[in-house]
Amino acid sequence: MPAKVENALPLPGLSPVGGKSLVARFDGGRLSSDGGVLALREIERRLGIADRLAACLDDPRAPAQVTHRLADIIRFRLFMIAAGYEDGNDATALRHDPAFKLALDRLPGATALCSQPTISRLENLPDTRALLRMGRAMVALYCASFRQVPKRIVLDIDDTFDPVHGEQQLRLFNAYHDGYGFQPLLVFDGEGRPVTAMLRPAKRPTGAEARAFLRRLVREIRSHWPRVEILLRGDSHFCTPEVLDFCRQARLDxxxxxxxxxxxxxxxxxxxxxxxxxxxxxxxxxxxxxxxxxxxxxxxxxxxxxxxxxxxxxxxxxxxxxxxxSLTGGSPRTLYEDLYCQRGQAENHIKAWKQHLAADRTSCCRATANQFRLMLHTGAYWLLWSMRSLMPKRSAWRVAQFDTLRLRLMKLAVRIVELKTRIALHLLSACPDQAIIRLVLDRLPRLIC
Known part of the structure; x- marks a missing residue:
């Protein structure tokens, strides 16, 4: 089927090449520069992130007047963040993108996806109880990502400064960073899986606060795995009497x-x-x-x-x-170099979460909305982490940064042609990463969840 031809004016200002003039028009038909989002669609369908989060929300809209389901709005937002569109305003253009429509199970010629105001209303929808349910849902997602119950897991807990430039709730001045902001608590496991993220003011967590946070987290993990052994790693912020006593009481190393x-x-x-x-x-x-x-x-x-x-x-x-x-075995060198220093990988995970997925875009006025944004960006982290986990273990792709995965595997030019019985996706013939794209798609059935 030929490309759609429209009466579009040629673009001016292009110099001739080889004695031939360049004529460019916006008449290529249904094209997208984000063909890789269709691979994320398959990953999200297996993880069920959007459905897990949507199940925690109470939809106040009249069912007969609903055009976009909560799960579809969340799913669209997750794909946008993973593809590098961290601003909700980008939905104004992307809602017409044929690749994003296919990722949301809509035909290229169907009605547009949700708009930016719809996304903003969604971000302000959850209350505190809904956010607590979402936190439990994210822990359930983490536990479901294992093929079998592990004997032991390692949890890296850390905080990070998130500067803000408005009158957001919970913002606080931090003298060390010389600015207002938040200081959310983040937990990743030893393999880089995100476990949870909690918004909080920009100050060092007290022992009582850290203990309460860990108590809720450990209780939720052990509701899925009652006998799992847990090793907690962290810096001196978390070396408080309350945390040490809690670890002893809860049987945490x-x-x-x-x-x-x-x-x-x-x-x-x-x-x-x-x-x-x-x-x-x-x-x-x-x-x-x-x-x-x-x-x-x-x-x-x-x-x-x-x-x-x-x-x-x-x-x-x-x-x-x-x-x-609390570990009694192991030499001092082994404990420090091979165990404690591996905590530094959590800094790389936070870097990917903040810089590559822009999780520090906490610009909503309400604290509940900003907490929901942290969960959305954590969900986008799950998508890219799962894509990377499909790579060959000994290849450079297995340790590639998220921005590299986005640039090489998601920013794919594609022409989408809707036929009577199928939809044809015409990808770039000269794509340099065809082999790894084929491998990712071939390994998608191996994903857990």
Whole structure:
């Protein structure tokens, strides 16, 4: 079927090539630059993210007058975020895009998808109870992403600063970042799966707040997996008496950073001096690291704990870090380097969540709407994480950043032709990533959920 021909004026200003003039018109027919969103459609259908979130909402609209179901609005928003359209205003143009229509199970010539005002009304729809239900639904999605119940999971908890530039509820001035914003709590597992995200003011979480947050999270996970072993990792923000006592009571293992104190330094003074002497004797070998384990506890702790110290000596002097752990086995080096330092991957997950998926676009006035946005962006994270999990384990694609996946696998030019019995998708013949696209589509049935 030939491309649709319209009486469109040619675009001016294009210089000739090889003695031939260039004539460009907007008459190519139903074209889209986001052909890869159809692969996300298959992923979302298996994960059921939109249906899970929509089931937590009470729709106040009259059923006879509903044009766009809540699940379809959420699904459209998830695809927009994953494709790089983080602003709801982009729906004004994308609602007519044929690829997005197909992703929402509509024919290319069907009526337009939902508009930006509809999306804005959806973002302001959830109340606190609905958001709590959504939080439980996201944990259920996390648990359903495993082929079988794991014996042990690792949860990385961290917070991140989210600057705001308005009069949003819960915003707070943070002196360290010299600005107003939020400081949401995020939890990822050891393999990069998102577990939950909670909006909160831009201040360090107290021990009671962290304990309440962890109590709800652990209770929900164990409602699905009663016997799973959980290892909690975090920085010194979460090394509080309340969190340590909760971990003991809830049978959680933990390895947390500890702020340096004069009491802890007393245990490693001799090690620091000897390490500095060794490094000075062989300066060409670079930095020297040594480790030591001992038992101690702060005055506010209910008991002494195992402390691991890492002493590093270099040309600029010595640097000492401490972690506290409930693990009794393993050498100090193994606990610090192979276990605790892997917590740094959570920073990369937060980077993908904020920079590649623009999860810090919390510009709504109401806190409930901004919390819902965090969940929408977390759902988009699930889509791209699941796509990446389909890649070959030893390939560079398995560790590719989300923006790379979007650029290479989603920004695909496609011409969509609707025939009598089928819909033909004409992709670019010179697409450089045809092999990996075929592989992703072939492996889609392997997704869990």
């Amino acid at each position: 933990f390895i947390l950073g500890v702020a340096t104190s004069s009491t802890l330094r007393q245990h490693v003074l001799a090690l620091e001096q000897s390490t500095a002497v060794r490094q000075a004797a062989h300066p060409g070998d670079g930095k020297l690291r040594r480790y030591k384990a001992f038992h101690d506890g702060a005055r506010s702790w209910s008991r002494v704990e195992r402390i691991v110290a890492r002493v590093e000596a270099g040309p600029l002097g010595t640097d000492t870090r401490f972690v506290v752990t």
